[in-house]
Amino acid sequence: MLATIGIAFGCVQQPRVPAYAQRAVDPYVARRWSSPVFTTAHATFGDSARDYLNIRPKAQQPIDFPHKIHTDDIGVYCDTCHTGVSKGVRAGIPSINVCMSCHADIGDAGDPRIQALRDHAKRGEDLAWQRVYGFLRESHVRFNHAPHIRAKVECSTCHGDLTQMTVAEPAVNHTMGFCIDCHKQKAASIDCLTCHY
């Protein structure tokens, strides 16, 4: 009974902290701070259940970005837009400035995706891309892109063949076994503290 009351209360009481309640962009941190009732870790029972069962919310992108067109058809390299990949921890999701450096002039004006892009830029807004991959905070994984690029690991090894995808999808399951296999093959360190710290 107690739990039922909790569910009811948890639902009713949801968005009482306006600034935080709306902060829902990265599905892995989404809603963590949104409830004055529930905990910081889970805003709703739904969240806690999903987390419990290790179900990640599917990323919802503002525009169906065609990776295939950009990479396979036109031949843009991954790091042209994901600039952080060889420099630092995160590859990074490009801001609309990167898009507009080409699409200010190039692109079919009738294409709704291009239209949406230009509308956003005109309003001075960025696109709310969501991350497709990412480790849960509780796993304490500290992944760093740059050393993998230096070791000449192909992007597709971990992210699947994006030249054949439209919207990026989690094609590869990043389990610990997946990481360890590759580290063993390449004689990279498999010490726990290499990744978990």
Added chain:
Amino acid sequence: MPLLTDVGGPARWPVKEAVARSASAIARSLKRRRYKTIAGPVGPTLEDMDRRQFIKISGLTGSSATLASCGNPEYHLIRFIPEDRIVPGTAVWRPSICPLCPAGCGLIARVMDSEVEVLRDGQLGLTRMGLAKKLEGNPDHPINRGKLCTRGQAAAEITYHPDRVGHPLKRAGARGEGKFEEIPWDQALGELVSKLDALEAANDQKKLAILLRPQRGARTELIKQFAAGFGAPAPQTFEFFNDDVLRRANALSFGIHQLPTFDLAESRYVVSFGADFLGTWNSPVAQNIGYGQMRQGKPGSRGKFVQVEYRMSQTGANADEWVAVKPGMEGVLALGIAQVIIKSGARKAADAGPAGMLIDGWPAGLAEYAPQEVSKRTGVSAARVERLAKEFVEQRPAVAMIAGAALAQTNGLFNALAVNALNALVGSVGMLGGVFFMQGGVLEEIAGGPRSASATTRSPNERPPLQQEVRDAQVLMLDGPNPVYAAPPAWKVRETLMQVPYIVSFGNFIDETSALADVILPDHSFLESWVHSMPESGAKTAVVSTAGPVMQPLHETRATGDVILDVGRRLKKPLELPWKTFEEMVKAGPSPAASASIEASPYRARASRGEARKFVEPQFDGDANEYAFHFLPYPSQALLDGSLAHLPLLQELPDPMSSAIWSSWVEINMQTANRLGIRQGDWVEITSRQGTIRVPAFPSPGIAPDVVAMPAGQGHENFTRYATGRGANPISILAPIAESETGALAWAATRVKINRVADADGSLVLFAGSLREYPPEKPHR
């Protein structure tokens, strides 16, 4: 309604085990347990919760939640285009300057990209930008050399404070009600400009008053020039724990109106009269570095340190010897030491030069200050005085310093002059291991800086400070000070400000003083703007530091420097200030006036030939029979005078002596407490002739039997969610008694009586539980 909360990270446990249990079985097992009711939004965890129990609840949660999919609509917030070119996930370190005290330590801030909510043109949205995540000392800065105090570490919280004013505010309710509404910048600036134009039209430019915190740098210089250009009186500064008495004494003794810098690294013997130089006074980080070198930096030589004070400070706790002198008698002890030195023939009275001439009886060898006499007055034994004197003259270089409560007496100036004379006598002024004056650090009288409202030379019969300066003002501009909180009630600061027709505040936060403002024009945080500082002390060379913004502004604030320049331009008769932006001014370097003072001539030559002063018994407010205790409000290690009480990290910082957090307390001698039946945490009423406050008691061995001491900083009526209504304000019971010559507030000259009123109720929160290393009440076996 009892609510449940889970107890940490989710358990990865087989789902089946939990879900298989029926709801009724779980309900039955729940009945057997008692759960704690959660009072606030941030709840404590369950009592008696074990892993099994947790799994049961999680299982129930999971199965029910799939049915009731309650959630928020996502993707509400718009995203602004990021403005920084940053490598995601990679940190850069950018320099800045700590704004929390006048020491002006150099910072480096770790900046990393993050998503953050920002206001742009009134709209809330998200953006990705470089945010300052951590502050450290700048290794290349001559003052703090890579080190930083706890307060500096906490300064990052200013920028991200949830109660920061992020938008211009206009008073909506009656003055003092604290109600504000947001208005656009143009309207806010327009209002201020029209008020100033009205003063100009009526030829009443003198009725613009400006009140600042004492900081040396371009910002103060700009406000000074604004006032001069407009025709207003020079800006006033206000700070509760100010060092005006010491500056005045240094001007008399050495001809330099400035705080001293100590070459502690080279000293072998240090006597400090009430100076909390390792905690809160002067340039604490620089002094800590020097102190560390003195004690441990030279193999085979460990300098000795003696602290003279009647309530043990953090600095006193570091000393080799702690001398509990009677209040107001620090100068007598210094002269007692000088007398022994002169009498022994180790130094001649004339060696002290002009500094000695300011003390009555100095040339004749200070016959009245023989150790026996000194012992009677100070409570320090004659033998100890002689030993201290012997050590002081033999262990060269030796240096004495004075600050804090020793200057906050009615005879504070005399105490300071006595210590200055002692330094001059042993030749430690301007010498290796002694006391220096930083080049270019001259304040006020010589550099023509702002006058201090709290300690201008005035006779005791004049009106109280602040009232006089502000009373006639039509427009008052406030940049940082909080005199409504930090002034004795008899000064009637609130009442005076209520009468001022128009008040503008540039603060980041609403405090007791800016709550009275008509308009608040919020400043950038120091991390978001150009900063400039010319510290008065802390290094042997002149120091001017400049740094650009570390990050972009989070809110719709504007740098006060730019606002002042903007207001100057918008006036009907525009002010001709030579810079377009504050950035331009900072980059142009120090003004000619300021750089002229860098070429200060040797101080000995300019020592003034003042009259010799006689010792006068310190006066205290309150009859000693009725008000049995001296009352000492001291700067809190974390909150200073209360201006930092809004930072939760500092509220959480355990006091170094009592380990208390988030609260006020009164320190009382253990034997006295036993005699009065006061135990730790008991509620005590402290009554002076000015008023009464209630605080929990903290019996301590490190305080004289006739003294009670309280940290300043708490007891705010209106200062963000973290400080409001917490603890009690010791300043609110201080008598308006002044140092007899300078008119500075003698904040340690109030007497009080104490009265136990209630049992301990847990209001005193000690990190350590109690004082360790002190014999327990019942010895073990």
